[in-house]
Amino acid sequence: MGIKNLNKLLSEEAPECMKMSPLKALNGRKIAIDASMSIYQFLIAVRQGGDANVHQQLTNEAGETTSHIQGMFNRTVRFLLEGIKPVYVFDGKPPSLKSGELLKRREKRAKAEADLKTAKEAGDAEEENKQNKRLVRAGTKENDDCKKLLRLMGCPVVEAPCEAEAQCAALCKQGKVYASATEDMDCLTFATPVLLRKMTFAKDAKSEIQVLEYAKAVKALNLTHDEFVDLCIMLGCDYCDSIGGVGPVTALKLIREHKCIENVLKWIKREGKKFKVPDSWLSKEEKEEEGEEEKKEGEEEKVEDEKVSEEKVSEEKPSAEADAENKSEDANTTTTTTTTTTTASAKPPSTTSSTSTVTPPKTTGAVKINMSEPVYIGARRLFKNHEVLEDQTLTWKECDGPGLTKFLVDEMGFNPDRIASGIDKIKKAYKTNSKPQMRMDSFFTVKKAPNADLLQKKRQAEKDKKKKGGNKKQKKGSFSRR
Amino acid sequence: MFEARLTNGSILKKLLEALKDLVTDANIDCSEEGLSIQAMDSSHVSLCAVALRSDGFDHFRCDRNISLGFNSQNLGKILKCADNTDMITLKAEDSADNLTLMFESKNQDRISDFELKLMDIDADHLGIPDTEYKTTIRMPSNEFKRIITDLQVLGDTCTIAVTKEGVRFSVTGDLGTGNVLVRSTNGVDKEEEEAVVIDMEEPVELTFALRYLNFFTKATNLGPSVVISMSPDVPVVVEYPIEQIGHIKYYLAPKIDDAEE
Known part of the structure; x- marks a missing residue:
C-alpha cells in the first residue's frame, strides 16, 4: 500500500511540508476522501467484544455486516458538523500493473487464513482477532451500501475509473476540492496539492490531522515532479518491484545525482554496483546481455550477493521500527466512536506493509504487462497520466431524512433514536452551511512568516546535531564490541 | 538582545486579555520599529493584528529581528501577576528560549521577574494589503x-x-x-x-x-x-x-x- 518509507523520508528530509493541524482548521473546506480506504478502516476497527474475546463485526438481524455503515455514518456527520464538505471517491478497476501487488496480497491472505485456523484450534483469541482483521475484505456490497448511505446523506459520490487516490488528486488539482484525504502516500505521487492523513479521530479526542503539502515537499527535496515520481518508484510502489539494496536515503541520493531512473540504471551498470535490479526493470536487449554476464561473473556475484543481503538487513531495520511506531500511533486513533477495539492489534491497512487485507473490490485476474518495456516506465505512466474523470460537478444536497431512517433503521436495524439525532445534526449543519462562513485565507494571501528562515535554520541545526549524535553512538557501540 | 520597558504596564495586561480567547499560540515579532503580533483563530475565520511602535515605549532596544513564540494562556497567567500600576520590562537574548518579564511597582518597593518558556511556532502569515474601505x-x-x-x-x-x-x-x-x-x-x-x-x-x-x-x-x-x-x-x-x-x-x-x- 502506498510508497514504502516515503512518510519517513519526508519527515527527515522535508519536515516543513508536514504539519499537524486541528480538525477545526478545515472549517469550510471541501475534501475528497478515499472511500475504499475508509471502508476498510471501519471493517477492521468497528467491532465489539472485550479484550479476551474473539471480536465480532457489527451485524444486523439478517447477519449482514454493518460496521462500515455505522462508521461511515458517524464520521460523515462529524465532518458536516465541523463545516467540512466531504466528497467520497470510490475505487474503480485496479490498473493491470498492480496485479503483482494484488497477487502478493492474495498470498498473504491465504496465509492469514491458515494462521486463523491454527489460532482457532489453539484457542488464542488475540491471535484470532489479528488474523480475522487480516481477512477483512470490502466487496461490491459494502461499497454499494456506503454509496447508498452517502447519497441519502446528501454527499456527492465519485466513482473513479481507476484508483481512487488518483481521482482525489485530480479533483484537488482541478481546484474542485481543497485536499485529498487518504492514508495512502501515493496520493502525493499523483501530485495532490494537499494530502490529509490520520483523519481517523475518535469523536472528542483532540487528535490532530497530518497535513502534507506537495509543493513544499518537492521544493524541500529539491526535485522536479518527474524526479519525485521516479523517487517514489525507487522507494517501492504498488505497481512494480524496486531495486534491491536501495533504501530511502540511497534512492534520494541517486535521483538527485542522476535525475531519472534510466540514468541511475546506467550508472549502476557502469560502476558495477552491487544493487539488485529486478529483471522486470530491464528492457529486452539488456536482459539478454545480463544473462551472458551472469555466467562470466558467477563466482564474484556470490560474494556480492552476501554484501547486498547484509545491506538489506541494515536498511530494513529502520523501516520495521517506523512500522511499529505507526502501529502504535494508529492504534490510538482508530478507536472509533461506539465500539471497543483492542488497541494493541488495531491497525489500518495503510501504514503497514505486512497487512494483506486491502484489495480493491474487483480484482481483474488478467495480467497484461507489456513485456518489451521495463516495468518502471509503465509505473511512471500510471503516476503521471492516470485515468481520471474530468468535469465532475459536486453538489451537496439536503439529506433525505425518511430515506435514511428507512435504510438504517428498517433495513440495517440501527437504533432509531441515534439515527434521528444524527439526521438532526446533518440538517443543522446543512442550514449553517447554506450561508457559509468565509475563511481568512480566501481574502489575504499567505506569505512567509517573519520567523520562517530562522526556524528552518534552527531545525537544520537540530538535524545535524542528531546525525552527529547518532554517529557517536555507533562508534561507541563498535568500540564496546571489540 | 531585545529589551522593552513600558511604564503603563496595564496595556500589556489588557492586550493579553484581548487575545487569549481568540488565539492559542502566537509570535511576538520584534524589530527596530516595534512589536507586532499576527495570529488567526483555530478555524482561520478571523485574524488579529497587534502593533506597538517602539517610540511608544519608555525604553526600546532590538539589535536583531526576533520572534518570540508564546502560548497566550500561559503569558496571560504571568501577566496576571503584575499590578495595573506596575512598570513592565520585557527582555530576551537573540537566540533565547525564554522571555523575561520584570514587574516593578510604582514606588520601587517590589520587583518581581518571571521567565516564560518560548516555543517555535510556524503558523501561516497573511499579507494584508492597505485598502481603502467604503x-x-x-x-x-x-x-x-x-x-x-x-x-x-x-x-x-x-x-x-x-x-x-x-x-x-x-x-x-x-x-x-x-x-x-x-x-x-x-x-x-x-x-x-x-x-x-x-x-x-x-x-x-x-x-x-x-x-x-x-x-x-x-x-x-x-x-x-x-x-x-x-x-x-x-x-x-x-x-x-x-x-x-x-x-x-x-x-x-x-x-x-x-x-x-
Whole structure:
C-alpha cells in the first residue's frame, strides 16, 4: 500500500511540508476522501467484544455486516458538523500493473487464513482477532451500501475509473476540492496539492490531522515532479518491484545525482554496483546481455550477493521500527466512536506493509504487462497520466431524512433514536452551511512568516546535531564490541 | 538582545486579555520599529493584528529581528501577576528560549521577574494589503460591546448595514429578531470620545458570526473608541487604537450566500 518509507523520508528530509493541524482548521473546506480506504478502516476497527474475546463485526438481524455503515455514518456527520464538505471517491478497476501487488496480497491472505485456523484450534483469541482483521475484505456490497448511505446523506459520490487516490488528486488539482484525504502516500505521487492523513479521530479526542503539502515537499527535496515520481518508484510502489539494496536515503541520493531512473540504471551498470535490479526493470536487449554476464561473473556475484543481503538487513531495520511506531500511533486513533477495539492489534491497512487485507473490490485476474518495456516506465505512466474523470460537478444536497431512517433503521436495524439525532445534526449543519462562513485565507494571501528562515535554520541545526549524535553512538557501540 | 520597558504596564495586561480567547499560540515579532503580533483563530475565520511602535515605549532596544513564540494562556497567567500600576520590562537574548518579564511597582518597593518558556511556532502569515474601505464607523467602544452582547441573546449571526440613516445591527434567531440603529452624532455637541462618526462612500451590508465579534469586544478596555471599516465582500476590520503606542486590529471574514449551490 502506498510508497514504502516515503512518510519517513519526508519527515527527515522535508519536515516543513508536514504539519499537524486541528480538525477545526478545515472549517469550510471541501475534501475528497478515499472511500475504499475508509471502508476498510471501519471493517477492521468497528467491532465489539472485550479484550479476551474473539471480536465480532457489527451485524444486523439478517447477519449482514454493518460496521462500515455505522462508521461511515458517524464520521460523515462529524465532518458536516465541523463545516467540512466531504466528497467520497470510490475505487474503480485496479490498473493491470498492480496485479503483482494484488497477487502478493492474495498470498498473504491465504496465509492469514491458515494462521486463523491454527489460532482457532489453539484457542488464542488475540491471535484470532489479528488474523480475522487480516481477512477483512470490502466487496461490491459494502461499497454499494456506503454509496447508498452517502447519497441519502446528501454527499456527492465519485466513482473513479481507476484508483481512487488518483481521482482525489485530480479533483484537488482541478481546484474542485481543497485536499485529498487518504492514508495512502501515493496520493502525493499523483501530485495532490494537499494530502490529509490520520483523519481517523475518535469523536472528542483532540487528535490532530497530518497535513502534507506537495509543493513544499518537492521544493524541500529539491526535485522536479518527474524526479519525485521516479523517487517514489525507487522507494517501492504498488505497481512494480524496486531495486534491491536501495533504501530511502540511497534512492534520494541517486535521483538527485542522476535525475531519472534510466540514468541511475546506467550508472549502476557502469560502476558495477552491487544493487539488485529486478529483471522486470530491464528492457529486452539488456536482459539478454545480463544473462551472458551472469555466467562470466558467477563466482564474484556470490560474494556480492552476501554484501547486498547484509545491506538489506541494515536498511530494513529502520523501516520495521517506523512500522511499529505507526502501529502504535494508529492504534490510538482508530478507536472509533461506539465500539471497543483492542488497541494493541488495531491497525489500518495503510501504514503497514505486512497487512494483506486491502484489495480493491474487483480484482481483474488478467495480467497484461507489456513485456518489451521495463516495468518502471509503465509505473511512471500510471503516476503521471492516470485515468481520471474530468468535469465532475459536486453538489451537496439536503439529506433525505425518511430515506435514511428507512435504510438504517428498517433495513440495517440501527437504533432509531441515534439515527434521528444524527439526521438532526446533518440538517443543522446543512442550514449553517447554506450561508457559509468565509475563511481568512480566501481574502489575504499567505506569505512567509517573519520567523520562517530562522526556524528552518534552527531545525537544520537540530538535524545535524542528531546525525552527529547518532554517529557517536555507533562508534561507541563498535568500540564496546571489540 | 531585545529589551522593552513600558511604564503603563496595564496595556500589556489588557492586550493579553484581548487575545487569549481568540488565539492559542502566537509570535511576538520584534524589530527596530516595534512589536507586532499576527495570529488567526483555530478555524482561520478571523485574524488579529497587534502593533506597538517602539517610540511608544519608555525604553526600546532590538539589535536583531526576533520572534518570540508564546502560548497566550500561559503569558496571560504571568501577566496576571503584575499590578495595573506596575512598570513592565520585557527582555530576551537573540537566540533565547525564554522571555523575561520584570514587574516593578510604582514606588520601587517590589520587583518581581518571571521567565516564560518560548516555543517555535510556524503558523501561516497573511499579507494584508492597505485598502481603502467604503465605510468607516467610529464609535465608543463600550457602546459597540453592549450592542454585540445584547444581540447575542437572540441569535448567532448578525448583519451590519451602513446606510445614510446610520448603522443598523440586526439579528434573527429562534426567539425572534432584534435591531439596533446607531446614528451619527455629527453636529451634536459631544465629547470626542462619545461621538459616533460615520464616513460612508456607499452603503454596505455584511453578515458576521456574533461569536467572533464578541471575542473582539474583549479589547474594549484598551481604548475609549473603536473604528469599524467595511467594504462589500471583504473582511470587516474592527480596530481599537491603543493610546499613543499602537493598535489592535481584528479582521473577520463575512458569511456569504453560497452562489454556486
